[in-house]
Amino acid sequence: xxxxxxxxxxxxxxxxxxxxxxxxxxxxxxxxxxxxxxxxxxxxxxxxxxxxxxxxxxxxxxxxxxxxxxxxxxxxxxxxxxxxxxxxxxxxxxxxxxxxxxxxxxxxxxxxxxxxxxxxxxxxxxxxxxxxxxxxxxxxxxxxxxxxxxxxxxxxxxxxxxxxxxxxxxxxxxxxxxxxxxxxxxxxxxxxxxxxxxxxxxxxxxxxxxxxxxxxxxxxxxxxxxxxxxxxxxxxxxxxxxxxxxxxxxxxxxxxxxxxxxxxxxxxxxxxxxxxxxxxxxxxxxxxxxxxxxxxxxxxxxxxxxxxxxxxxxxxxxxxxxxxxxxxxxxxxxxxxxxxxxxxxxxxxxxxxxxxxxxxxxxxxxxxxxxxxxxxxxxxxxxxxxxx
Numbered sequence: 001x002x003x004x005x006x007x008x009x010x011x012x013x014x015x016x017x018x019x020x021x022x023x024x025x026x027x028x029x030x031x032x033x034x035x036x037x038x039x040x041x042x043x044x045x046x047x048x049x050x051x052x053x054x055x056x057x058x059x060x061x062x063x064x065x066x067x068x069x070x071x072x073x074x075x076x077x078x079x080x081x082x083x084x085x086x087x088x089x090x091x092x093x094x095x096x097x098x099x100x101x102x103x104x105x106x107x108x109x110x111x112x113x114x115x116x117x118x119x120x121x122x123x124x125x126x127x128x129x130x131x132x133x134x135x136x137x138x139x140x141x142x143x144x145x146x147x148x149x150x151x152x153x154x155x156x157x158x159x160x161x162x163x164x165x166x167x168x169x170x171x172x173x174x175x176x177x178x179x180x181x182x183x184x185x186x187x188x189x190x191x192x193x194x195x196x197x198x199x200x201x202x203x204x205x206x207x208x209x210x211x212x213x214x215x216x217x218x219x220x221x222x223x224x225x226x227x228x229x230x231x232x233x234x235x236x237x238x239x240x241x242x243x244x245x246x247x248x249x250x251x252x253x254x255x256x257x258x259x260x261x262x263x264x265x266x267x268x269x270x271x272x273x274x275x276x277x278x279x280x281x282x283x284x285x286x287x288x289x290x291x292x293x294x295x296x297x298x299x300x301x302x303x304x305x306x307x308x309x310x311x312x313x314x315x316x317x318x319x320x321x322x323x324x325x326x327x328x329x330x331x332x333x334x335x336x337x338x339x340x341x342x343x344x345x346x347x348x349x350x351x352x353x354x355x356x357x358x359x360x361x362x363x364x365x366x367x368x369x370x371x372x373x374x375x376x377x378x379x380x381x382x383x384x385x386x387x388x
Contacts, residue, residue, distance in 0.1 A: 062095040087130040139168030178236030205253045215243040262291045267299045273314040297322040331358035341387035
């Protein structure tokens with residue numbers, strides 16, 4: 001029994017000793033951790049000013065780089081540096097200081113990317129920057145001197161570059177066409193709102209003339225309305241010479257600039273003309289034709305088509321063109337023709353045989369039936385040739 005009690009006391013003493021040792025170890029570990037954390041915080045605080053200084057230096061270097069890129073792109077494009085926008089690099093990149101300036105190149109034609117590097121650094125990084133150039137700002141000015149009451153037309157206005165920093169009142173001539181001036185202005189002066197009358201004249205269809213027909217004053221009605229009530233692109237001012245509507249419009253339609261075109265008289269077929277037919281005066285007539293629909297090489301002189309031959313089928317009402325006409329055959333192969341030679345004071349003529357068809361002004365071969373000699377001549381009329 002005494003031995004059992006002694007054993008229990010020894011076990012209890014060992015337990016207390018172990019717990020005390022564990023507590024001591026924990027205290028040592030906590031103290032060491034706190035010491036290390038304190039040293040790390042102190043080191044971080046000591047490095048912070050250096051990091052802030054490096055970031056500030058990189059930011060200044062980046063700003064200098066962007067400024068130099070703007071200057072170079074502005075020089076190449078002929079614009080102001082303020083019109084050039086540069087997309088910044090990733091903020092995590094540290095742009096080095098380039099004391100002698102950056103080398104800037106545009107490696108891709110028509111591209112919005114520039115390549116930059118610093119030539120005075122041994123291990124210079126290369127950056128690719130995206131740039132954008134704002135479209136040039138323009139303003140509307142008068143193309144000539146104009147007076148009080150004049151109505152502005154497209155030919156009276158032109159676009160010029162606007163001064164830097166100026167927000168022009170009008171940037172497109174279409175904004176001013178049809179407006180009347182309330183003051184006199186000199187050519188080159190920019191048009192401003194207080195220069196313009198508050199009311200404008202518009203024209204509405206009164207008697208529809210039909211598409212392509214000449215537009216006369218009797219077919220329209222003039223009205224004076226506030227500018228705000230006029231439709232966009234309305235037509236006003238001096239009555240056009242030889243104007244025609246592009247299409248049929250109902251009564252009351254407000255005529256716009258895009259509704260009419262200049263017209264011109266062209267030669268048209270009054271009947272169906274088959275291919276190969278020789279034209280005569282009763283087959284054609286003059287008719288007003290919209291200028292924007294004029295066929296290529298359209299014929300405007302009716303005398304030009306007399307004696308011409310249709311090189312293709314020409315429907316009734318079609319405008320005639322040099323492309324669908326050709327000179328008629330005046331000399332047929334195998335026929336006997338009169339050939340003349342000599343000057344106006346002395347000339348001789350004889351009959352020869354045509355060896356090929358000939359049109360007006362065309363050179364053909366001929367044969368003298370008596371001698372068999374081959375000649376050359378130019379067709380001057382029906383069955384008439386001038387010797388060469």
